[in-house]
Amino acid sequence: MKNVLTIAGSDSSGGAGIQADLKAFAAHGVFGMSVITAVTAQNTQGVFAVQDITPEVIAKQIEAIFEDIDVAAVKIGMVSQIETAVTIAEGLKKYNAKKIVVDPVMVSKSGFHLLNPAAEATLVRELLPLATILTPNIPEAEVITGRTIVTLSDMEDAARDILALGCKNVLMKGGHLEGDSTDILFDGDNFTYFPSPRIATKNTHGTGCTLSSAIAASLGRGMSVAEAVAAAKEYITVAIEHALTIGRGVGPTHHFYSLYKKAGMLADG
Numbered sequence: 001m002k003n004v005l006t007i008a009g010s011d012s013s014g015g016a017g018i019q020a021d022l023k024a025f026a027a028h029g030v031f032g033m034s035v036i037t038a039v040t041a042q043n044t045q046g047v048f049a050v051q052d053i054t055p056e057v058i059a060k061q062i063e064a065i066f067e068d069i070d071v072a073a074v075k076i077g078m079v080s081q082i083e084t085a086v087t088i089a090e091g092l093k094k095y096n097a098k099k100i101v102v103d104p105v106m107v108s109k110s111g112f113h114l115l116n117p118a119a120e121a122t123l124v125r126e127l128l129p130l131a132t133i134l135t136p137n138i139p140e141a142e143v144i145t146g147r148t149i150v151t152l153s154d155m156e157d158a159a160r161d162i163l164a165l166g167c168k169n170v171l172m173k174g175g176h177l178e179g180d181s182t183d184i185l186f187d188g189d190n191f192t193y194f195p196s197p198r199i200a201t202k203n204t205h206g207t208g209c210t211l212s213s214a215i216a217a218s219l220g221r222g223m224s225v226a227e228a229v230a231a232a233k234e235y236i237t238v239a240i241e242h243a244l245t246i247g248r249g250v251g252p253t254h255h256f257y258s259l260y261k262k263a264g265m266l267a268d269g
């Protein structure tokens with residue numbers, strides 16, 4: 001079994017962050033490991049408090065894993081502070097980590113700043129160049145490029161700008177646009193479109209975390225970037241189609257629908 005690491009924040013409600021990442025890893029048949037960057041008090045209705053983990057403890061978690069275990073791929077999510085981004089970059093360079101998926105998490109769907117705005121430039125400078133693939137949503141791509149993005153053509157232009165900053169591939173996620181939810185992969189030469197009809201649901205908590213972890217899991221299992229994105233897009237689409245009405249707000253994606261169905265574990269068969 002391949003070992004895949006998530007470096008991200010904890011979501012107490014289990015829909016996003018570390019918890020979503022580990023569920024996605026389990027559903028993809030890889031062994032999940034975690035470096036926790038921050039602990040959030042969060043549920044389906046919002047984020048209510050954050051405790052950042054110190055750079056020393058983040059560095060120790062990275063050291064504990066890489067000194068002992070082979071890491072096939074890494075996903076980076078909530079980074080929160082300047083020192084956090086610098087510490088992660090130092091650790092991943094020290095251990096020559098490969099197959100790195102960077103989800104440049106900035107603001108939760110509920111509007112909470114999970115990344116200190118003062119740390120945006122550091123994230124771009126320190127972590128983006130390490131990325132095998134960067135997976136920004138539209139608002140994140142707008143912050144990174146300074147562009148306004150409303151069309152698929154705007155997404156392509158932003159992808160070109162982002163790749164020029166040093167990552168090897170960029171997946172522009174279309175969840176925040178009107179109409180179909182089309183994601184666009186740019187590898188420096190070609191644009192590949194991954195369209196899906198927009199699913200009518202309010203339950204989209206953790207969609208970005210789920211997608212980036214699914215990509216990391218498949219990269220860790222040896223797929224190419226394009227294959228991993230295609231597989232992850234199928235996975236997130238099923239996870240949103242069967243998203244769970246948990247809590248009073250925006251419910252989480254369903255990581256195990258296909259597995260449970262195969263095993264006859266669903267109430268509706």
Ligand SMILES: Nc1ncnc2c1ncn2[C@@H]1O[C@H](COP(=O)(O)OP(=O)(O)O)[C@@H](O)[C@H]1O
Nearest residue numbers: 137173174175176181183197198199207208211
């Ligand atoms: N309502 C929806 N229907 C279908 N796919 C969606 C929907 N919302 C998001 N997605 C997909 O979920 C993934 C995460 O997208 P997005 O919501 O843009 O990211 P984030 O969670 O980081 O804001 C993308 O693959 C996107 O296309």
Ligand SMILES: Cc1ncc(COP(=O)(O)OP(=O)(O)O)c(N)n1
Nearest residue numbers: 009016017108109205206207208209
């Ligand atoms: C701890 C933590 N990390 C990341 C997020 C953002 O998750 P995302 O997949 O972008 O989904 P939303 O929360 O925006 O629905 C988070 N909320 N918490």
